[in-house]
Amino acid sequence: MFVRLALGVFFTLNLMALSWFFYARDLYFPDAAGASGAIAGLFSALGLLLTTLVVATLGVPLVAAWSRSRERRLDRFTLILLGVGAAYVVSVLRVVRGEGHLYFDAVALILVLVTLGSWVEATAKRRAAGAALERLSLLPVVAWVRRGDDVLEVREDELRVGDVVRVRASENVAVDGGVADGAAHVDEAALTGEPRPRAIAVGDTVLAGSLCLDGTLWVVAKSVGPARAAERMREALARARERKPRVQRAADRAAALFVPGVVVLALVVFATHAFAGDAARGLFDALAVLLVSCPCALGIAAPLATSAALERAARMGVVIDSAETLERAAAIDTVFFDKTGTLTERRLRLTAIDSAPDVPLERALAWAAALEAASVHPIADALVAAARARNLVVPKVDAARVLPGRGVTGEIDGRCLTLGSQALARERFGEAGDVETPVLIVQLMDRDRVLARFSLEERLRESARPAVAALTDVGVRARVVSGDGSRARVLDALGIPVAGGLLPDEKLALLQRERCARRVVAMVGDGLNDAPILAAADVGFALASGTDLARSAGNVRLISDDLGRVPETLALARRTMRVIQVNLGWAFGYNLIAVALAARGSLTPVIAALVMLFSSLFVLHNSGRAGRPLEPALGRR
Amino acid sequence: MIGAVALGSMFAAGVAGSLHCIGMCGPILAALTASVDSPERGRVGTWLSLASYHGGRIWTYAVLGLLAGALGDGAQRSVVLGRPLAVAMAAILSLSGVLLLTNRLGRWFSAPSCGGALAVVRPWLRRGAALRVVAGGLMGLIPCGLVYAMLVAVAALRDPLSGALGMAAFGLGTVPSLSAVVLGGRIGSPLLRAYGPRVVGVALIVMGAWLGFRVVTAPVGGGVAEASCHDAGGGAPLLDLTADRH
Numbered sequence: 018m019f020v021r022l023a024l025g026v027f028f029t030l031n032l033m034a035l036s037w038f039f040y041a042r043d044l045y046f047p048d049a050a051g052a053s054g055a056i057a058g059l060f061s062a063l064g065l066l067l068t069t070l071v072v073a074t075l076g077v078p079l080v081a082a083w084s085r086s087r088e089r090r091l092d093r094f095t096l097i098l099l100g101v102g103a104a105y106v107v108s109v110l111r112v113v114r115g116e117g118h119l120y121f122d123a124v125a126l127i128l129v130l131v132t133l134g135s136w137v138e139a140t141a142k143r144r145a146a147g148a149a150l151e152r153l154s155l156l157p158v159v160a161w162v163r164r165g166d167d168v169l170e171v172r173e174d175e176l177r178v179g180d181v182v183r184v185r186a187s188e189n190v191a192v193d194g195g196v197a198d199g200a201a202h203v204d205e206a207a208l209t210g211e212p213r214p215r216a217i218a219v220g221d222t223v224l225a226g227s228l229c230l231d232g233t234l235w236v237v238a239k240s241v242g243p244a245r246a247a248e249r250m251r252e253a254l255a256r257a258r259e260r261k262p263r264v265q266r267a268a269d270r271a272a273a274l275f276v277p278g279v280v281v282l283a284l285v286v287f288a289t290h291a292f293a294g295d296a297a298r299g300l301f302d303a304l305a306v307l308l309v310s311c312p313c314a315l316g317i318a319a320p321l322a323t324s325a326a327l328e329r330a331a332r333m334g335v336v337i338d339s340a341e342t343l344e345r346a347a348a349i350d351t352v353f354f355d356k357t358g359t360l361t362e363r364r365l366r367l368t369a370i371d372s373a374p375d376v377p378l379e380r381a382l383a384w385a386a387a388l389e390a391a392s393v394h395p396i397a398d399a400l401v402a403a404a405r406a407r408n409l410v411v412p413k414v415d416a417a418r419v420l421p422g423r424g425v426t427g428e429i430d431g432r433c434l435t436l437g438s439q440a441l442a443r444e445r446f447g448e449a450g451d452v453e454t455p456v457l458i459v460q461l462m463d464r465d466r467v468l469a470r471f472s473l474e475e476r477l478r479e480s481a482r483p484a485v486a487a488l489t490d491v492g493v494r495a496r497v498v499s500g501d502g503s504r505a506r507v508l509d510a511l512g513i514p515v516a517g518g519l520l521p522d523e524k525l526a527l528l529q530r531e532r533c534a535r536r537v538v539a540m541v542g543d544g545l546n547d548a549p550i551l552a553a554a555d556v557g558f559a560l561a562s563g564t565d566l567a568r569s570a571g572n573v574r575l576i577s578d579d580l581g582r583v584p585e586t587l588a589l590a591r592r593t594m595r596v597i598q599v600n601l602g603w604a605f606g607y608n609l610i611a612v613a614l615a616a617r618g619s620l621t622p623v624i625a626a627l628v629m630l631f632s633s634l635f636v637l638h639n640s641g642r643a644g645r646p647l648e649p650a651l652g653r654r
Numbered sequence: 655m656i657g658a659v660a661l662g663s664m665f666a667a668g669v670a671g672s673l674h675c676i677g678m679c680g681p682i683l684a685a686l687t688a689s690v691d692s693p694e695r696g697r698v699g700t701w702l703s704l705a706s707y708h709g710g711r712i713w714t715y716a717v718l719g720l721l722a723g724a725l726g727d728g729a730q731r732s733v734v735l736g737r738p739l740a741v742a743m744a745a746i747l748s749l750s751g752v753l754l755l756t757n758r759l760g761r762w763f764s765a766p767s768c769g770g771a772l773a774v775v776r777p778w779l780r781r782g783a784a785l786r787v788v789a790g791g792l793m794g795l796i797p798c799g800l801v802y803a804m805l806v807a808v809a810a811l812r813d814p815l816s817g818a819l820g821m822a823a824f825g826l827g828t829v830p831s832l833s834a835v836v837l838g839g840r841i842g843s844p845l846l847r848a849y850g851p852r853v854v855g856v857a858l859i860v861m862g863a864w865l866g867f868r869v870v871t872a873p874v875g876g877g878v879a880e881a882s883c884h885d886a887g888g889g890a891p892l893l894d895l896t897a898d899r900h
Contacts, residue, residue, distance in 0.1 A: 027788045
């Protein structure tokens, strides 16, 4: 488009130089008007040639693009093509007949301005998409993989899950995986938006695209190729851009009515003047009406702003699945947080084991670890890690089954054992008390009694308190919705209501109650049992460390576990909706005033085209605001 | 219509004047060299690349000549503007000559505007023939005393088509030496390169002075415009460039 635009501008400049002659002739050489008729003829012919070149360079592609479009519906290009086409045909006829008042300069200038507008729009969109490509460029095309005793260079598309990849200082990681050996600081800013390098060691997870700053890492590939987080993020971003928010769909419907209305109005303006005997004036004013009306501003009001905001979110390490989600996020007034693994760190520490006299502590722990071996819950991680630290032999479990929100059950040595929450124990054995314990307690039980209690300590995430405070500051209610019945002391620091011991269906019922009270609710969670409520909430935030099910259930996925991204995302969404409202207000207001002025003959076609360009540029510029970095006070303190 | 002698004179002025261009338009030529002179392009490709750039430049000169010719025609017919335009033309001719001798115009206008324009068009030189034509066309607008002097000369032809052809001939005249520089060659002896522009400068001063003298000594009244462009005695063209037009 740029080459065509440059050529079009060049031909138009030449045309303007020739047009100057006509104006100068009329102004300075009135006496010579008749004598310079031959020159006027030459200049008219050259004007026709240059305008035809501009029409071929800029106008024909507009027609081709319109005819290629599937719907071939009336849109802004229809208006422009109608106006420019009429002006061009009338001018050609006048050249042939040797009459004056040609519109060549208007035709060329309007085509240049319209193409310039499209080019500016396309450039803005390309820039918005650029950052995603930038992120992709961080993914190396080759990686060094351990094969036996050798380390071989392997192309990125030949990497397989399970490959052990070497990453040295100043290299980018090629796979998502776990660190098997080595330690280093990695820069994940491009993926998570976190500017501080993260220290990682054996057992930690690292994402493709991260930059290794020092040391050497050996990473076992868990995801390669398109399955990597960076690639999924790019795909999600592309999909999100395709879906329009409701407000844009409403604007599109308005624009669809607006265009035929403008065509009718232009015809009325032309007919009014033609019947009054001034068809030339009618053509001029009708042309101005067609050119000044700019549904383009309506058409780009929301997509550009949401595109910029989605891109900003991606830079912050937040992948939003659609513009609709962004729109809903702007209306959120209540945020539910899951506790374990969300407000608290995923890693729990086993602090005490209290077992029945006939059950040795180590056996109880081995059984508990065996039941949890297949689970990915933080409790499971803590118990399995404790058993491994004590070098316990973990027995085999038969018929293992997850009890959602309650625990796990299975058979060990022919004995049916269950590891579950206090609520489950209460349900089975009517045990009371211990609900308000400051630590998390899980209980190992058989069919008849509780065999052991495991006390686990959890720590509040560093980002939890500022995130909750930031939400409260902007009037968003935050509350904890947890399946864990213990009264965790760590949550006291947050100062928000806690609803504990809830089963997944009870969480859903709570969500429904909030909705009945006309509240718009977001859920932030990570676990398997959070998946239903993440899917049911108006907006579901899934943490990076969450289970795959939770991540697919959420419509906002965080690349890191930084809870500060939640208030930031809400702030971004609110700002985006404000930008869209200003854009739409401007576009509607502008069209009402500009079309009215053009219809009463107060605008020439060239001025109309300039005003239209200005309107589009305003919307473009304003939409850019949605993509600017957030002020620190908005999302984080 | 412009004759062969006049066209030849404009072409010669282009050849002589382009020695001045080599000094003035060094950065453009360097950028052009970097963009067209590559082994992958081949000889034909290099020449075509050069032709597209020069084509755009000559196009702009021709359009300017067209306007100058129309203006000359209008000035001849206008009772009001005839004498002032003739005086302005004489002044521009002489001033262009002086500036060519002292190189002032280059330092004041050409070099800064050349740098600004080059910053815009430099990437275009590598992006295909169409953009090179546009780049050449825009570079043709850079303030240049020599071009202005030539425009004054073609204005005296009082015919747009002749003006366009005359300026195109001038532009063509600048092509050989500029192309030679771009392709790494040299044109003319050191003596010619040093004194060529000075000769053109002196010639312009003489032409301007002669035109001024004619305008001042012409009878005031209906013959002003006539005197501005024609010999008061027999109607011979004032500037010798048009000697064979009748």
